[in-house]
Amino acid sequence: MVSAVEFPGEPESDRPVPRRPYAARGLGDRVFRYQLTATGIAVLAIMAAVGLFLLLRAGQALRARGLDFLTTAAWQPDVHNFGIAAVLTGTLLIAAVAVTISVPLAVATALFISDVAPRRLRRTLITMVDLMAAVPSVVYGLWGLFFLQQHVIGLSRWLSTWLGWIPLFAVDGTRPGDPLASDSVYTASTFVAGIVVALMVAPIQCSVMREVFAQAPAGEREGAYALGATRWGMIRAVVLPYGKGGIIGGTMLGLGRALGETIAVYLIISPVFAIQPHILQTGSNSVSSLIALHYGDASTFGMSALMAAGLALFLLTLAVNFTASTVVARSRSGAQSEA
Secondary structure (H helix, E strand, C coil): CCCCCCCCCCCCCHHHCCCCCCCCCHHHHHHHHHHHHHHHHHHHHHHHHHHHHHHHHHHHHHHHHHHHHHCCCCEEEEHHHEHHHHHHHHHHHHHHHHHHHHHHHHHHHHHHHHHCCCCHHHHHHHHHHHHHHHHHHHHHHHHHHHHHHHHHHHHHHHHHHHHCCHHHCCCCCCCCCCCCHHHHHHEEEEEHHHHHHHHHHHHHHHHHHHHHHHCCHHHHHHHHHCCCCCCHHHHHHHHHHHHHHHHHHHHHHHHHHHHHHHHHHHHHHCCCCCCCCCCCCEECHHHHHHHHHCCCCCCCHHHHHEEEEEHHHHHHHHHHHHHHHHHHCCCCCCCCCCC
């Protein structure tokens, strides 16, 4: 908006008044606007309907257990002894491992595509990354079960040997450096599941980050080069500060996907209904794999308990995705940089 120009001594009534820009709205514009509004309302209505459905179906189980539903590790709904403490812990640990591995991979790949790769190669790399996001989760799960798991045992043993003094990397029943330790204690673990999920969410994270990195102002890039910056110096001073919102948003969008992953995790882990904080040790669980495991043989009350677990996962994923959307929306063009 153009501000009014003040002229000393001139009456206020004679001063120029700024005019508001006005865009005429034809029939097509109004129809398009109504369509967008209706689509947005429909999405919110569907999301609310899903939450209401889960709440109504989970009401019986939630009334029976109350707050104990969040603190109980066992899962025996037929005797009213059930909760999500164990499966929620496993879900968070698998997601944490996945994000820890996927974020550096996604950031490096996005930077390579946007700032390092030759122009002729970028389209091919973008297509390959997008194709990775389209691979079905069961394929990742089968790959992790039959190929990755046997090849990651050495890494798990090395981590347990040198970092076993940290409770997270300890493995019960083995001594650090024991060459006779069975390989089975390192299979079907949170670590293996987290690696597989990391490769599933990395393409999503990379796509978000790449789009934000590519929008870094060309003038600031050229200014950094003009001041004598190397390519890495330009990326560190211009691209990374500008894409901070994209990095955070992509990370949290990937986290939301990791929290709800079902089939790949279900194929790899060995379900245990106890809080198991050792990520290298066999045995883990997640909310989604719990539902997949017991959905077919659940009683009426057991189904209500599964719906309660699904409601908890729905609320957790919803909170993560809303936070990610907010961060991405606030990542503004022309972010401050150090250049």
